[in-house]
Amino acid sequence: SLRSFHLAFIDQFAVPKKRFNSAAFDAKVNEGNAKFQKAIANEQFTARRPVLIDLKAQFDADAAHIRSKASRAKITPALATEMKKDVNKIYDHALGR
Template identity: 80%
Template sequence: MIESLRNFELAFIDEFAVPGKKFTAAAFNAKVNEGNAKFQQAIADEKFTARRPVLGNLKGQFDADAAHLRSKASRGKITPALGTEMKNDINKTYDHALGR
């Protein structure tokens, strides 16, 4: 489940952290809503209650990443390094969540 969430978030960054791409709030919001639903479902389905806070933390990170990306994209401030940096941070966060 955690790997599925990681893959979703990395694809989200690939889709919206594109320099020069026109920011479309409706498409962005739809993808954020999809992500929120995935995280909420993962938390609800998690049988090990000790893992739920980890999933909650990952959702909080997704929310923060989405807000940061929305801010940058809506102002046309996406740089090639931004997506790479965000994906590196996401991978570190998920690796930590998986105990790697």
């Protein structure tokens, strides 16, 4: 699912003291973009497309945030925890839970 991918992305790249691999990061961002674009394009209920677009925007924002923090060696143990908590809230809200 998109949620699982998003959470795994955070787990993979929001890791304190881990050397930031820009090429792997960019490849995973591209993979995520493709997954979101496909989900948006394949969504049969047009009313759900804006929700998917919002979830993609959150993924983009999280990717930019991780890149920024990693470039300044500012990834803390709390970062991934907080980001994942926020992602779960956003997906729960988007799915009307």
